[in-house]
Amino acid sequence: MTRAGIVRSALIGLLTAGLAVPLALLVAASMADRWFWPALTPDRLTRDAWGSLLAGGRLGGAAATSVALAAATAVLATGLALPLGRALARLRGWRRGLGAAAAFLPIAVPPIALATGLQLSLLSMGLGGSFAGVLLAHTVPALGYASLYFLGLFALLDPRIEDEARSLGAPRVEVWRRVLIPMLRRPIAEALALAFLVSWAQVPLTLLIGGGAVRTLPVEVLAFVRAGQDRYAATGALLLLAPGIAALALGLSARRAEAAPL
Amino acid sequence: MTAPALRVEGLAVPFGEQAGLTGVAFEVGPAERLAVVGGSGAGKTTLLRAIAGLSPVGAGRVVIGGHDVTALPAERRDAVYLHQSPLLFPHLTAGENVAFPLRVRRVPQAEIVARVRDALAAVRLDGFAARAPRTLSGGQRHRVALARAVVSRPAVLLLDEPLSALDPALREEVRESLLALQRAYRPALVMVTHDLDDAGLLGDRIGVLLGGRLAQLARPEELFARPATLAVARLLGIPNVLPGIVRPGNRFESPLGTVALHGALAGVAVGPAVAVFRPDAAAPAPDGPLSARVTAVRHRARETTILATGAAVQVELPTGSDGVPAMGTLVRFGLRATAVSVFPGD
Numbered sequence: 001m002t003r004a005g006i007v008r009s010a011l012i013g014l015l016t017a018g019l020a021v022p023l024a025l026l027v028a029a030s031m032a033d034r035w036f037w038p039a040l041t042p043d044r045l046t047r048d049a050w051g052s053l054l055a056g057g058r059l060g061g062a063a064a065t066s067v068a069l070a071a072a073t074a075v076l077a078t079g080l081a082l083p084l085g086r087a088l089a090r091l092r093g094w095r096r097g098l099g100a101a102a103a104f105l106p107i108a109v110p111p112i113a114l115a116t117g118l119q120l121s122l123l124s125m126g127l128g129g130s131f132a133g134v135l136l137a138h139t140v141p142a143l144g145y146a147s148l149y150f151l152g153l154f155a156l157l158d159p160r161i162e163d164e165a166r167s168l169g170a171p172r173v174e175v176w177r178r179v180l181i182p183m184l185r186r187p188i189a190e191a192l193a194l195a196f197l198v199s200w201a202q203v204p205l206t207l208l209i210g211g212g213a214v215r216t217l218p219v220e221v222l223a224f225v226r227a228g229q230d231r232y233a234a235t236g237a238l239l240l241l242a243p244g245i246a247a248l249a250l251g252l253s254a255r256r257a258e259a260a261p262l
Numbered sequence: 263m264t265a266p267a268l269r270v271e272g273l274a275v276p277f278g279e280q281a282g283l284t285g286v287a288f289e290v291g292p293a294e295r296l297a298v299v300g301g302s303g304a305g306k307t308t309l310l311r312a313i314a315g316l317s318p319v320g321a322g323r324v325v326i327g328g329h330d331v332t333a334l335p336a337e338r339r340d341a342v343y344l345h346q347s348p349l350l351f352p353h354l355t356a357g358e359n360v361a362f363p364l365r366v367r368r369v370p371q372a373e374i375v376a377r378v379r380d381a382l383a384a385v386r387l388d389g390f391a392a393r394a395p396r397t398l399s400g401g402q403r404h405r406v407a408l409a410r411a412v413v414s415r416p417a418v419l420l421l422d423e424p425l426s427a428l429d430p431a432l433r434e435e436v437r438e439s440l441l442a443l444q445r446a447y448r449p450a451l452v453m454v455t456h457d458l459d460d461a462g463l464l465g466d467r468i469g470v471l472l473g474g475r476l477a478q479l480a481r482p483e484e485l486f487a488r489p490a491t492l493a494v495a496r497l498l499g500i501p502n503v504l505p506g507i508v509r510p511g512n513r514f515e516s517p518l519g520t521v522a523l524h525g526a527l528a529g530v531a532v533g534p535a536v537a538v539f540r541p542d543a544a545a546p547a548p549d550g551p552l553s554a555r556v557t558a559v560r561h562r563a564r565e566t567t568i569l570a571t572g573a574a575v576q577v578e579l580p581t582g583s584d585g586v587p588a589m590g591t592l593v594r595f596g597l598r599a600t601a602v603s604v605f606p607g608d
Contacts, residue, residue: 158349160349161351163311163316163345164343164344164349165362167314167337167339167341167343167344167420168337168362168363168410168414169337169342169414170362170363170366171337178362179351182354183351185353
């Protein structure tokens with residue numbers, strides 16, 4: 001093996017270990033009944049955290065809320081971002097820059113600042129502590145990410161294809177239904193996944209807008225960590241990893257399928 | 263008299279800071295082919311997009327099949343606009359691409375199947391219906407795009423430089439498909455091109471766009487033989503611009519000699535002028551009234567011509583029946599007055 005090959009293998013090994021070791025520790029912690037420093041392994045294993053999750057306990061309820069919230073956020077943000085990204089891509093010069101900056105703002109500002117600002121508006125609308133309020137709050141950063149994603153996509157998409165469809169007799173709705181949405185099926189799926197993950201991982205917005213009434217998975221994990229309930233915190237953390245890993249796996253397999261010869 | 267399939271009246275289209283199109287007016291009959299030529303920036307694409315409803319119109323009217331469609335959106339105009347490069351929908355098969363205009367019009371499935379089959383057969387692509395666009399060659403994609411454009415039998419087909427991106431072999435293939443489709447489906451066809459050969463081969467008439475205005479509209483033989491203005495002649499690439507003086511008695515006196523141009527001088531005042539003619543308007547003859555010495559030979563794929571110079575004036579001439587004359591040979595020639603245009607000059 002060449003020197004460059006050895007370095008490459010070492011780097012890949014380091015990266016794999018960097019992912020695998022914390023994951024293994026989390027798995028162990030999620031089943032550790034007693035695990036105190038300096039023991040390398042838990043004294044005893046238990047499945048009660050996983051059992052509680054499956055039985056629909058606190059973790060299970062939080063996971064269900066998170067799934068519902070993230071799914072609704074994904075649909076809402078993607079549905080809005082698709083025409084918004086297209087409209088931004090059709091702008092020219094400073095107008096496009098301004099539009100892109102507006103979409104980027106919710107991502108660029110510190111989440112706590114965004115949460116504080118949103119709290120003031122949503123509370124005044126009577127949406128504080130409600131699922132709908134948290135959904136709207138999650139949609140703001142998710143919409144930012146998804147809009148920027150679609151802006152880049154539509155900037156690359158030849159706008160003449162829409163002209164062609166219209167000239168062939170398709171009204172605007174049909175252009176979306178029969179041309180744009182089917183053509184962008186995969187990017188739409190990716191935007192849905194992106195928006196889902198943005199909501200799935202959201203803590204400051206949920207805490208401030210939900211006011212403790214909307215208990216999502218990351219909020220529960222945070223509570224378990226603060227209470228020193230490591231087993232439940234680790235179980236929740238592993239669950240938090242699942243959608244991200246699933247999205248990556250699906251993306252990789254889709255790319256592999258696309259790259260396959262005809 | 264048959265009503266025109268397309269009538270454009272006083273069309274004006276602003277184009278940014280520039281004037282765009284101004285006062286463009288013409289008619290195209292059912293199944294007629296109009297080729298529009300013009301240089302870069304003349305407004306050719308703007309004209310097609312305005313007719314198609316894809317660009318806003320500043321003034322004027324577009325009438326298709328007797329209906330004023332100026333205010334209608336593109337999808338309700340019964341005019342299909344085809345881009346220079348075939349923009350097939352990549353997520354649909356070739357057959358589904360052709361079916362697209364029928365599906366959006368809610369045509370029954372059985373009829374769609376039959377019409378798609380016929381349209382693909384008309385462009386010699388039977389058996390290609392299930393193929394994905396990315397598996398088709400460039401020529402095949404063009405032919406699928408053409409089949410898709412005519413399958414709904416639009417009144418007007420608008421083609422933007424349909425052959426310009428193709429190599430000569432593909433160009434012939436697509437040109438034949440285009441003519442076959444036009445014969446079968448009979449839409450009025452407006453095609454813009456910068457290629458005069460394509461315009462001459464495909465157009466029943468040719469319009470010349472100059473500076474956003476329609477400078478001339480005529481049958482190809484008339485246009486090439488008698489351009490309306492010196493600017494049109496230059497755009498048409500007519501190589502010979504012979505300066506001289508119009509004398510009484512229909513005589514044109516040039517540095518190469520004096521020639522009688524009966525008919526060509528109608529309406530031209532006595533005085534300075536220029537005579538414009540293509541090489542084939544010159545007829546080599548031992549007793550021809552004009553003369554110049556051969557200075558170069560031009561070999562092209564279709565013809566060979568000679569460049570001859572006299573008194574600092576250069577003209578391009580046919581080689582004559584004796585083949586290519588030697589360099590420095592004095593050639594004498596006359597001009598067919600019906601193929602010469604004379605314009606007042608300085």
